[in-house]
Amino acid sequence: xxxxxxxxxxxxxxxxxxxxxxxxxxxxxxxxxxxxxxxxxxxxxxxxxxxxxxxxxxxxxxxxxxxxxxxxxxxxxxxxxxxxxxxxxxxxxxxxxxxxxxxxxxxxxxxxxxxxxxxxxxxxxxxxxxxxxxxxxxxxxxxxxxxxxxxxxxxxxxxxxxxxxxxxxxxxxxxxxxxxxxxxxxxxxxxxxxxxxxxxxxxxxxxxxxxxxxxxxxxxxxxxxxxxxxxxxxxxxxxxxxxxxxxxxxxxxxxxxxxxxxxxxxxxxxxxxxxxxxxxxxxxxxxxxxxxxxxxxxxxxxxxxxxxxxxxxxxxxxxxxxxxxxxxxxxxxxxxxxxxxxxxxxxxxxxxxxxxxxxxxxxxxxxxxxxxxxxxxxxxxxxxxxxxxxxxxxxxxxxxxxxxxxxxxxxxxxxxxxxxxxxxxxxxxxxxxxxxxxxxxxxxxxxxxxxxxxxxxxxxxxxxxxxxxxxxxxxxxxxxxxxxx
Amino acid sequence: xxxxxxxxxxxxxxxxxxxxxxxxxxxxxxxxxxxxxxxxxxxxxxxxxxxxxxxxxxxxxxxxxxxxxxxxxxxxxxxxxxxxxxxxxxxxxxxxxxxxxxxxxxxxxxxxxxxxxxxxxxxxxxxxxxxxxxxxxxxxxxxxxxxxxxxxxxxxxxxxxxxxxxxxxxxxxxxxxxxxxxxxxxxxxxxxxxxxxxxxxxxxxxxxxxxxxxxxxxxxxxxxxxxxxxxxxxxxxxxxxxxxxxxxxxxxxxxxxxxxxxxxxxxxxxxxxxxxxxxxxxxxxxxxxxxxxxxxxxxxxxxxxxxxxxxxxxxxxxxxxxxxxxxxxxxxxxxxxxxxxxxxxxxxxxxxxxxxxxxxxxxxxxxxxxxxxxxxxxxxxxxxxxxxxxxxxxxxxxxxxxxxxxxxxxxxxxxxxxxxxxxxxxxxxxxxxxxxxxxxxxxxxxxxxxxxxxxxxxxxxxxxxxxxxxxxxxxxxxxxxxx
Numbered sequence: 001x002x003x004x005x006x007x008x009x010x011x012x013x014x015x016x017x018x019x020x021x022x023x024x025x026x027x028x029x030x031x032x033x034x035x036x037x038x039x040x041x042x043x044x045x046x047x048x049x050x051x052x053x054x055x056x057x058x059x060x061x062x063x064x065x066x067x068x069x070x071x072x073x074x075x076x077x078x079x080x081x082x083x084x085x086x087x088x089x090x091x092x093x094x095x096x097x098x099x100x101x102x103x104x105x106x107x108x109x110x111x112x113x114x115x116x117x118x119x120x121x122x123x124x125x126x127x128x129x130x131x132x133x134x135x136x137x138x139x140x141x142x143x144x145x146x147x148x149x150x151x152x153x154x155x156x157x158x159x160x161x162x163x164x165x166x167x168x169x170x171x172x173x174x175x176x177x178x179x180x181x182x183x184x185x186x187x188x189x190x191x192x193x194x195x196x197x198x199x200x201x202x203x204x205x206x207x208x209x210x211x212x213x214x215x216x217x218x219x220x221x222x223x224x225x226x227x228x229x230x231x232x233x234x235x236x237x238x239x240x241x242x243x244x245x246x247x248x249x250x251x252x253x254x255x256x257x258x259x260x261x262x263x264x265x266x267x268x269x270x271x272x273x274x275x276x277x278x279x280x281x282x283x284x285x286x287x288x289x290x291x292x293x294x295x296x297x298x299x300x301x302x303x304x305x306x307x308x309x310x311x312x313x314x315x316x317x318x319x320x321x322x323x324x325x326x327x328x329x330x331x332x333x334x335x336x337x338x339x340x341x342x343x344x345x346x347x348x349x350x351x352x353x354x355x356x357x358x359x360x361x362x363x364x365x366x367x368x369x370x371x372x373x374x375x376x377x378x379x380x381x382x383x384x385x386x387x388x389x390x391x392x393x394x395x396x397x398x399x400x401x402x403x404x405x406x407x408x409x410x411x412x413x414x415x416x417x418x419x420x421x422x423x424x425x426x427x428x429x430x431x432x433x434x435x436x437x438x439x440x441x442x443x444x445x446x447x448x449x450x451x452x453x454x455x456x457x458x459x460x461x462x463x464x465x466x467x468x469x470x471x472x473x474x475x476x477x478x479x480x481x482x483x484x485x
Numbered sequence: 486x487x488x489x490x491x492x493x494x495x496x497x498x499x500x501x502x503x504x505x506x507x508x509x510x511x512x513x514x515x516x517x518x519x520x521x522x523x524x525x526x527x528x529x530x531x532x533x534x535x536x537x538x539x540x541x542x543x544x545x546x547x548x549x550x551x552x553x554x555x556x557x558x559x560x561x562x563x564x565x566x567x568x569x570x571x572x573x574x575x576x577x578x579x580x581x582x583x584x585x586x587x588x589x590x591x592x593x594x595x596x597x598x599x600x601x602x603x604x605x606x607x608x609x610x611x612x613x614x615x616x617x618x619x620x621x622x623x624x625x626x627x628x629x630x631x632x633x634x635x636x637x638x639x640x641x642x643x644x645x646x647x648x649x650x651x652x653x654x655x656x657x658x659x660x661x662x663x664x665x666x667x668x669x670x671x672x673x674x675x676x677x678x679x680x681x682x683x684x685x686x687x688x689x690x691x692x693x694x695x696x697x698x699x700x701x702x703x704x705x706x707x708x709x710x711x712x713x714x715x716x717x718x719x720x721x722x723x724x725x726x727x728x729x730x731x732x733x734x735x736x737x738x739x740x741x742x743x744x745x746x747x748x749x750x751x752x753x754x755x756x757x758x759x760x761x762x763x764x765x766x767x768x769x770x771x772x773x774x775x776x777x778x779x780x781x782x783x784x785x786x787x788x789x790x791x792x793x794x795x796x797x798x799x800x801x802x803x804x805x806x807x808x809x810x811x812x813x814x815x816x817x818x819x820x821x822x823x824x825x826x827x828x829x830x831x832x833x834x835x836x837x838x839x840x841x842x843x844x845x846x847x848x849x850x851x852x853x854x855x856x857x858x859x860x861x862x863x864x865x866x867x868x869x870x871x872x873x874x875x876x877x878x879x880x881x882x883x884x885x886x887x888x889x890x891x892x893x894x895x896x897x898x899x900x901x902x903x904x905x906x907x908x909x910x911x912x913x914x915x916x917x918x919x920x921x922x923x924x925x926x927x928x929x930x931x932x933x934x935x936x937x938x939x940x941x942x943x944x945x946x947x948x949x950x951x952x953x954x955x956x957x958x959x960x961x962x963x964x965x966x967x968x
Contacts, residue, residue, distance in 0.1 A: 080531045093530065100524050102531055203531040209761035238533050239763055317761055320563050323574020324528040328627065340625075344567055367565070367756035376758060 001026055002166040003483065006223040009169060010067045013060060020060070020070025024053035024114050027072045031116065031167050037144065040152075040162040042077045042135045043085050044117035052114045059112055067226055069112030074171040076159050077118035078125055079105050079214070080203040088205045089123040089133040089155075092325045092332045092351035102203025103235045104172060104214050111230045119171055120158030123353045124322065125179055125207040128425040130157025131416055132355045140187055140409045141165040141484035142450050150409035150450065153183030153425070159217045160187035164484060170218035170227055174204060176211045177310055178404075178429030181441035184217055185404035185453025188443045190470060190480055191217045192224045195461050196436035197242035199228075200235030206321040208314035209240075211433040219480050221442065221470035225249035228463060244461065252464045253471040258292030260469065263397030267303040268428050272406050280445035280452045281403045284473070288401075291472055298397060300389040305382045306431035307423060312366045312379035313434070319363030325351060358419065387435040394459040399469060402428050404441040404453035428455060438463050442470045443479035451479070486724065487688035490716055491696075492651045493643035495680040496658060497636050498668045499612065500543045506611050506635035507534030507577065514674050518617075518628035526633045528572035533762050540635040541766060543667040544584045544609050545776040547637055550661050550783055551604050553588025557768050559609075561760040566753045569627045570614035578638075580757050583608030584768070585637070590661070591785070592653040593803050602654050603642040612636050631675075643682065643693070648712040652705050655679060660784040660807040671846070672703050679708050683715045685723060694719075695729040699736050699743060707738035714743055787812055795825035804833060810847035811837075814854040821858025824865045831857055835878055852881045859889035867954055873898035900954040904961070910948045911961045914941060925966050938962055 001023070004012070012018045028046055035041055049072070056070035080086045080098040082105070087093045101109065108115065122132040129151035130138040138157045141164045143150035152161040159171035160183035173180045175193035184191030192215050199214040206212060216227035229250065234243040262285065269278060285295055327333035327347030334350055337343035352360070366375035393400060406427060415422040432439045437460055441453035458466045474480050505512055508525035525532045548555045560582045563575040585607035591599050612634040617626035639658065645651045659677060663670040670676055684696035699715055702708045714736065719729055731749040736742075782790070787806035791797045797805070805815045811832065819828040836857060840850065860881070864874045877892050879885075886892035893899055901907060915922055918941065925937050938959065945958050 080529075086530070088530065096530070098524075098529060098531070100529070100532075201531075202533050205530040206762075237535060239535055240533075240761075316758060320565055320573075320575050320756075320758070323565065323567065324530070324572060326567060326569075326574060328569050329527055329572060330529065340569065364756065367758050369754045369756075372756075372758070 002030055004169065005220045006071055006073075006169045006218060006226050007067075007220070009071050010226075013070045014065065020053040020056040020114060021050065023070065024049050024072050024116070027116055027168060034165060035162075035167060038139050038141060038152075038161045038165055038167075039136050040120055040138050040158040040165065040167060041074070041117045042087055042089070042120050042133075042158070045084055045115060048084065049114050049116045056112045056114055066111045068108065068230060070114060072114045072116050072168055073108070074116050074119050074159065074162055074168045075105060075108075076121055076156050076171065076173050078121060078174050078205045079172060080205070081105050081115070081118065084118065086118065086205070087135065088125070089121040089135065090352065090356070091134040094134065094332060096331050098203070100203060103200035103237060104231050105203060107230050107233075108172075113230070116168055119156070119162055122155035122157070122179075123356050124205070124318070125155040125174055125176055125212075126318070126355050126359055127154040128178070128182055128422050129410075129412070129415065130154040130161075130183070131412060132353050134353060137412055139412065142186075142188060143409060145485040146449055149412045151186065151412055153186035153405075153409065155179040155183075156191075156217065157183045160184055160189055160191070163187070163189045163217050163219060166483065170216070170223050172214060172227070172231070173217045174212060174214050175433065176207050176213075176314060177433050178426035180215045180217060181404050181429050181439060181453065181455055182425055184441040185443075185455075186409040186451065188451030188479070188482060188484070189217060189219050190221055190224055190440065190442050190474075191215065192228065192440045192463065192466065193432065193438060194228065194232065194463055195242075195438045196433075197240055198438070198461070198463065199231045200233070200238040200241045202235055202237040206317075208317040209321060210317060211310075211314055213433070221440075221467050221474055222250065222253055224440070224470070225253060225467045228467075232463075247464050249464050249467055252468045255468050256292065257288065257469060257472050260288070260291075260293040260399065261397040262288055262293050262295045263298035263393055263400045264295060265300045265303065265393070265400055265402055266297050267300050268402035272424075272427060273403055274407060274447070276447045277403055277407060277452060280447060281401070281454055284444040284454045285401055287473060287476060288469075291476065296397065298393045298400065300386075300393060300431065302382065302385040302389050303431050306386055306434055307427060309379040309382040309386070310426075310430045310434060311362065311423060312375045313383065315359040315363030316366045316376055317363070319360045319367065322352075322356065322360055327351070355419070383434045386431050390431075390435045390437055390457075390459075398458075398465065399462075400457040402455045402457070404428060404455040408447050408450035408452055432457055436460070438466060440466050440470050442473060443482070444477075445479055446482075451482070488685045488720060488723070489688050489690065490646050491643045491684045491686065491693060492645040492647070492712065493682040494639075494641045494645070494651060494654065495682070496639040496655070497612075497678045497680075498547075498639060498658075498662050499676045500540055500635040500637060500667055501669050502537055502539045502543065502635055504537055505633035506537050506540045506609065508633055510633065512634045516630055518626070518630060520630065522614075522629035522632060526572065526629055528574075534577060536763065536766065537635065540609060541584065541768065542772075542776055543635075543665070544607065544637050545768065545773055546665050546667055546780060547607060547662065548585035548588065549773070549777050549780060550665055551585070551588035551590050551607075553604060553607070554586035555768060555773055556582050556584050556586055558582065558765050559584040559768065560765045561609075561763045562757045563760045564755045564757055566755060568613070568616075569625060570616045570629070570632065572614070572629060572632055576611060576613065577760055577763070578610035579608035581759075582765075584766075590654065590657055592650065592657050593799075594653060595649065597799070600644075600650060602644045602650075605640045605642050607637045607639040610636050610638060643684075648709045648716075651681065651712055652709050655705055655708060656807055657784065660809065664781055664783055664787070664809040666781065672705075675703060678703050681708065681712060681715070683712060683719065684729070685716065685719045695731050697729065697731065698733045700733055700746065702736060702738075704738070707736065710738060710741060711736040711743070714741060718743070784809075795819055795829070797825065797829055801829050801833065805829065808847070814847050814850070814857075817854025818857040818861060821855045822861025822865070824861050827861050827865060828858060831861060835875065839882060851884060856881055856889065863889055863893060867900060867902060867956065869893055869898050870900055870955060872951070873900065897952070899952065901949055901952045902954045902957055904957060907949070907953055907957055908961055910945060910953065911958065911965055914944045914948060915965060918944070922966065
């Protein structure tokens with residue numbers, strides 16, 4: 001049962017082969033048995049899940065089912081859940097129980113899905129390894145069989161590990177610079193970061209508002225499509241969400257790929273990439289050629305500037321977004337503050353971890369008088385150039401393909417003391433967030449027994465196209481079905 | 486040494502929208518602390534701002550009323566600083582592209598001249614909450630009901646040269662925003678708050694001196710006092726050969742004292758940057774046209790009409806038209822009373838004096854414009870004397886009677902205008918004052934004669950128990966003494 005996809009579970013529920021309560025019990029039991037190895041959940045909402053499953057069974061019996069009614073899944077602990085602890089991986093929110101739902105959370109509730117709990121993540125989504133969580137690191141299910149403790153990637157490492165370990169068939173995630181695609185690649189699952197504005201950010205705890213985007217993680221492209229059907233859409237509570245029709249993302253999954261024009265950005269096939277990694281990506285592209293696609297090399301001349309620009313813009317926005325965590329109204333507060341300054345400084349010194357503090361400092365510096373033009377304004381100009389690179393590329397091709405990461409999952413602790421090396425994990429994903437376009441990572445083979453992902457990048461609002469390309473690939477490959485031992 | 490005074494103003498105007506600028510919470514004043522603060526106002530994690538269209542409409546109306554350009558694509562920035570009553574740790578405001586561009590307002594001065602004060606810009610922003618330092622035993626209470634109330638901050642050029650001009654501008658602006666209905670104008674509740682920038686320079690000099698900013702003045706009187714105080718302080722320093730420190734100062738109106746709040750060196754680096762949660766706001770022609778069509782009569786137009794329609798002089802018309810509520814009160818009194826000049830005198834005299842004495846606004850007045858109009862009718866038709874009218878006004882104010890006529894009857898204030906009865910009284914009084922009568926008749930200077938008439942009026946009013954019509958008494962006296 002735990003190897004089944006959302007689509008399969010939905011069919012089983014519909015046929016009456018299994019009830020939501022039974023499914024929920026089985027997955028909860030798996031989490032209880034297995035998750036001590038991975039630490040992929042911060043909170044498991046057992047009672048709530050069983051109550052929701054019961055209600056879902058009643059809905060289905062009454063003939064009011066959606067494809068999601070009664071299907072178990074999990075939320076990244078960055079999405080606010082009414083009445084349920086929402087920590088964002090931080091001591092700052094160790095005891096924070098929001099009195100409201102994120103729009104994404106509310107949408108899954110409305111669809112009848114059964115949330116089993118909240119998954120682990122890098123603190124405030126700042127990281128690429130899920131090691132900066134206040135609630136301990138998450139371990140990648142891959143690599144354990146070879147006796148190594150590998151990172152699952154981050155920041156959505158809890159969701160990725162939980163899906164890879166078959167603790168849930170699907171989980172929500174967020175992506176600011178690669179936080180869906182990189183962990184999806186490192187855990188051998190399928191993940192989608194939609195176009196900026198496609199999914200509401202309301203109730204999704206902000207890291208960098210102009211880059212953050214909620215998205216999907218599951219093992220198959222089809223399940224990603226089913227998730228996006230629930231998540232996408234305009235939200236009056238988010239002024240940056242876009243009022244544009246939401247297609248049925250499952251409708252075009254099986255469209256033939258004949259004539260699909262694939263671009264390979266030459267800057268993404270540089271010496272940063274090991275020959276073994278490159279081979280996997282080239283092999284995947286060959287599969288696409290067999291499916292009727294044509295391939296050409298393209299250029300993203302400003303791609304090399306993406307990390308530098310990102311590490312000005314994202315920390316700048318974060319430095320303001322995280323000011324609200326001041327110990328005054330909610331969340332962590334230091335013991336016995338002696339005055340206001342003491343309250344602020346100790347609350348934030350004790351409540352935030354090192355990576356969060358580092359980014360607040362960098363962002364504050366970049367916005368300071370005398371530095372603003374040289375850093376923030378220049379980074380915004382670079383951002384527009386990068387955006388223009390993609391717009392130009394999509395005049396010639398339908399999608400771009402690249403490796404998702406420079407290497408497979410690394411060992412825990414390997415990069416924690418070297419932030420710059422850690423930041424390079426996102427070298428192929430980060431420009432996509434700066435441009436605001438959608439991209440996926442799909443499993444495309446193994447290097448040293450560890451999964452490798454291929455990134456498929458599309459033009460604005462081309463999610464259906466990306467899912468179609470991913471789905472067709474998964475019809476002729478089985479990388480996404482491999483189970484970690 | 487002679488000095489030129491240079492004054493510029495920054496005025497925070499709370500907009501009278503029903504809900505906040507970025508959330509659906511009520512903006513009503515005076516509720517229990519924190520009952521009008523929702524998840525967005527509390528800056529709960531993940532919450533986002535949604536702009537209130539009405540705030541933009543009001544800002545555009547203001548821009549049109551002060552002859553300003555409207556920015557078609559205005560943007561919001563974040564102004565970063567930590568304070569307990571600022572829940573997000575930044576204020577959402579406008580820096581680079583404020584919604585209202587350069588404009589101007591003309592003010593009337595006591596010497597009859599008109600002066601133009603230029604407006605640099607006006608921007609939309611959110612108000613902060615309130616920190617309550619009393620009643621918490623060494624701690625601070627935070628009330629976030631006000632947090633997120635929409636404001637426009639109006640910034641003038643340094644075009645004013647004394648307290649009179651600054652106060653005239655402030656009052657004019659008050660008149661404009663209350664006429665527009667975009668602000669309730671209640672300064673005691675902080676609906677309008679003034680920051681005054683002041684500098685001095687040697688008379689005739691082209692170079693501006695170092696300025697100070699005196700913050701958060703919430704009445705015209707405090708503003709006038711604060712300017713006088715700050716001008717004197719700066720002048721003392723400069724005349725002693727000292728230099729002015731660029732700083733922000735706080736003025737205590739009750740003690741007429743000021744103190745430094747922070748100097749330029751201590752000022753925050755606010756690290757402004759465009760707010761990524763809000764897209765640029767596009768304002769099109771139809772939105773502006775709609776706002777223009779909804780503009781009510783503004784103080785300048787109203788003043789002109791009052792002069793034309795009611796025959797008021799420049800000063801009276803300007804004073805009444807400058808306050809939309811007082812103007813409406815006057816118009817009701819004038820329409821009912823049929824004598825606009827008399828109505829104007831009563832509105833500006835007895836009525837305004839009484840409001841001031843009791844620190845009431847026109848809205849709190851216990852009497853209506855129509856009631857004052859009824860009183861004007863009875864003064865004009867000689868039913869009551871001016872002394873009687875004051876008694877009727879008093880009774881109306883304290884709610885003693887139903888109507889003007891009922892009060893006149895109940896208090897017996899109707900003047901005796903029966904000439905037969907009045908003549909008999911005059912005869913009697915003259916008979917009792919033969920010496921004065923003789924003196925009057927021997928006097929050849931008509932001016933002195935006129936003065937002497939007053940000597941008979943006292944006894945006459947006494948004889949009529951105060952109810953004789955003084956005008957008629959006067960006529961009869963002159964006739965009889967001349968016989």
